[in-house]
Amino acid sequence: MSPSKLDSTASFGDGDVSVSCSQPANGLSDSLSLLHSEKAVQELIQQTPVHGSDDHLIEFSEALRTVAKALRRAAEGKAAAQAEAAEWKRRYELERTRNLHLENKGNGICEKLRSWWMQTSINNTTGLIRLMLPCLYCCENWKEQGRRLSKEQSLRENNGVSEGGRLDNSTNQPMLCNQEKEHSNGGCLEHGICSHEVLQDVADFDSNMAHQNKIMRKASFKLSWRCKGENSDQHKHDIVYFEKGNISTAERSSKQISLKWESPPQTLLILTKPNSTSVRILCAQMVRWLREQKKLKIYVEPRVRVELLTESSYFSFVQTWKDEEEILLVHTKVDLVVTLGGDGTVLWAASIFKGPVPPIVPFSLGSLGFMTPFHSEHYRDCLDSVLRGPISITLRNRLQCHVIRDAAKNEIETEEPILVLNEVTIDRGISSYLTNLECYCDNSFVTCVQGDGLILSTTSGSTAYSLAAGGSMVHPQVPGILFTPICPHSLSFRPLILPEHVTVRVQIPFNSRSPAWASFDGKDRKQLAPGDALVCSMAPWPVATACQVDSTDDFLRSIHDGLHWNLRKTQSFDGPRDV
Numbered sequence: 149m150s151p152s153k154l155d156s157t158a159s160f161g162d163g164d165v166s167v168s169c170s171q172p173a174n175g176l177s178d179s180l181s182l183l184h185s186e187k188a189v190q191e192l193i194q195q196t197p198v199h200g201s202d203d204h205l206i207e208f209s210e211a212l213r214t215v216a217k218a219l220r221r222a223a224e225g226k227a228a229a230q231a232e233a234a235e236w237k238r239r240y241e242l243e244r245t246r247n248l249h250l251e252n253k254g255n256g257i258c259e260k261l262r263s264w265w266m267q268t269s270i271n272n273t274t275g276l277i278r279l280m281l282p283c284l285y286c287c288e289n290w291k292e293q294g295r296r297l298s299k300e301q302s303l304r305e306n307n308g309v310s311e312g313g314r315l316d317n318s319t320n321q322p323m324l325c326n327q328e329k330e331h332s333n334g335g336c337l338e339h340g341i342c343s344h345e346v347l348q349d350v351a352d353f354d355s356n357m358a359h360q361n362k363i364m365r366k367a368s369f370k371l372s373w374r375c376k377g378e379n380s381d382q383h384k385h386d387i388v389y390f391e392k393g394n395i396s397t398a399e400r401s402s403k404q405i406s407l408k409w410e411s412p413p414q415t416l417l418i419l420t421k422p423n424s425t426s427v428r429i430l431c432a433q434m435v436r437w438l439r440e441q442k443k444l445k446i447y448v449e450p451r452v453r454v455e456l457l458t459e460s461s462y463f464s465f466v467q468t469w470k471d472e473e474e475i476l477l478v479h480t481k482v483d484l485v486v487t488l489g490g491d492g493t494v495l496w497a498a499s500i501f502k503g504p505v506p507p508i509v510p511f512s513l514g515s516l517g518f519m520t521p522f523h524s525e526h527y528r529d530c531l532d533s534v535l536r537g538p539i540s541i542t543l544r545n546r547l548q549c550h551v552i553r554d555a556a557k558n559e560i561e562t563e564e565p566i567l568v569l570n571e572v573t574i575d576r577g578i579s580s581y582l583t584n585l586e587c588y589c590d591n592s593f594v595t596c597v598q599g600d601g602l603i604l605s606t607t608s609g610s611t612a613y614s615l616a617a618g619g620s621m622v623h624p625q626v627p628g629i630l631f632t633p634i635c636p637h638s639l640s641f642r643p644l645i646l647p648e649h650v651t652v653r654v655q656i657p658f659n660s661r662s663p664a665w666a667s668f669d670g671k672d673r674k675q676l677a678p679g680d681a682l683v684c685s686m687a688p689w690p691v692a693t694a695c696q697v698d699s700t701d702d703f704l705r706s707i708h709d710g711l712h713w714n715l716r717k718t719q720s721f722d723g724p725r726d727v
């Protein structure tokens with residue numbers, strides 16, 4: 149039988165293996181079943197005794213091999229096509245959201261913000277909550293959007309009657325804070341990065357605070373690029389000049405950044421490492437000092453509030469949240485976050501904020517502290533100078549990771565993105581097989597990782613797991629994505645550093661021997677089945693951590709103190725030398 153004879157459904161043996169090769173090109177209905185068929189064909193080849201003298205059998209097994217190969221190619225083709233389709237679907241959705249957003253920007257209203265606003269207004273018929281949040285999707289023009297939404301609300305409440313086009317929103321319009329009035333020309337965005345203000349927050353989400361029916365607003369601050377010999381308030385937007393055909397760089401894409409408060413911070417969130425007596429004692433002291441000396445409002449996690457109240461009822465002024473939903477609003481309340489612990493507590497702090505993150509002041513109470521430059525013994529002086537400002541900060545990029553399930557029927561089933569400050573790791577989990585990860589960068593094939601796994605790390609995470617896997621240490625202010633294999637079974641694999649603007653996709657091939665596992669900053673393990681993918685790009689919400697000196701000094705100090713980097717006894721003068 150020649151291979152060409154295998155163009156129709158053929159049954160082999162006692163009929164339990166059936167291979168159809170006559171399907172049209174688009175008939176690759178299910179690559180998994182194709183793979184099973186391939187396996188069956190392979191098994192059949194192994195089971196069928198082939199004697200050198202039997203030409204027919206040799207020809208037959210050749211034909212089967214050809215079929216097996218064709219099936220494998222078909223399955224791989226489908227996997228690639230599915231990955232591409234998923235990516236295009238994602239891009240389409242992104243584009244559609246952006247277009248919707250732009251369309252509504254014409255009206256001055258972001259669609260997401262509009263629906264959120266509608267919900268809030270509908271859910272709170274008493275009209276108690278009328279929060280004005282920054283729009284996470286556009287992060288601009290939201291004050292104006294607030295006014296317009298308020299007008300819409302007013303219209304709805306008045307059955308939409310507005311004959312002369314004049315809208316009376318005097319009762320429903322969010323109250324504007326002073327900042328809003330001062331910056332109503334939007335000047336803030338023109339000369340730096342500004343914090344968002346909360347316009348009005350009538351009802352506190354904590355019932356303990358329900359009686360405090362008063363205006364709270366977030367402290368406003370400005371971030372500016374600091375460069376030696378340059379006026380710090382001047383920020384040119386052009387990075388590259390093309391004057392008379394000559395290309396010259398006018399600016400660096402990343403610089404030392406300084407934070408200057410435009411209004412004093414009023415609310416602090418303190419996050420602490422659990423199960424540590426020294427941290428508990430320090431936390432109580434700090435809360436007391438901040439309340440008595442600085443007159444600040446303090447938020448802590450529910451666990452910490454219980455701990456403080458167990459110590460003394462004095463701490464009843466300390467506020468907290470009740471559930472996951474309320475945590476989502478915390479960033480609108482808090483001006484500054486203080487962490488008491490090690491790097492893990494900074495990671496924990498960042499993980500609480502699924503969108504914008506307030507600046508973090510990390511105190512070191514762990515064994516290593518790459519992101520925790522402040523010493524807890526001097527907390528009063530440190531906090532004094534941070535609250536006064538200006539301070540140097542390290543603006544740490546985060547990665548935004550999407551798990552795309554092959555089994556997902558539609559985009560509604562797409563899982564929420566996860567933000568990481570250190571890295572996302574895709575590894576073999578408990579499986580003893582090699583992982584097989586197909587990696588693409590902006591749809592260009594990068595490589596197939598065969599080994600224990602792959603780390604996609606931020607530059608902040610470059611001193612963590614990526615370093616242990618042989619990646620380079622990178623200054624946290626350098627924008628980039630580290631692509632570091634874990635124990636690759638290849639002599640020529642070297643870690644890469646990719647530019648910050650790319651999207652990396654890691655695909656688990658359909659013919660993978662086992663599922664892979666993704667973990668995010670060392671937590672939240674998720675299984676990735678064959679056909680699933682992890683798509684990762686730079687998130688728009690970095691984490692600003694306060695520096696002791698500046699980002700470079702702090703970074704170098706951390707690798708010297710934390711890792712004893714390049715520590716070696718100095719060679720003595722006493723010996724052979726060039727004269």
Ligand SMILES: NC(=O)c1ccc[n+]([C@@H]2O[C@H](COP(=O)([O-])OP(=O)(O)OC[C@H]3O[C@@H](n4cnc5c(N)ncnc54)[C@H](O)[C@@H]3O)[C@@H](O)[C@H]2O)c1
Binds near residue numbers: 493
């Ligand atoms: N082989 C390894 O080195 C290895 C293995 C697993 C996880 N990790 C790291 O642990 C991190 C989670 O930290 P954790 O504190 O929640 O877990 P953990 O308590 O297990 O601590 C892990 C260690 O990593 C250090 N670390 C964390 N972030 C760092 C950073 N940016 N630079 C330098 N060191 C850093 C911590 O100080 C700590 O000593 C993960 O994001 C991962 O980077 C490292």
Ligand SMILES: Nc1ncnc2c1ncn2[C@@H]1O[C@H](COP(=O)(O)OP(=O)(O)OP(=O)(O)O)[C@@H](O)[C@H]1O
Binds near residue numbers: 449494495514515
């Ligand atoms: N507020 C928190 N709630 C829950 N878990 C937390 C919190 N803060 C920290 N953790 C977790 O506790 C673990 C240890 O925290 P951290 O790294 O800060 O302390 P450490 O291990 O003593 O420090 P180091 O790693 O420098 O020795 C981390 O896994 C971190 O995610």
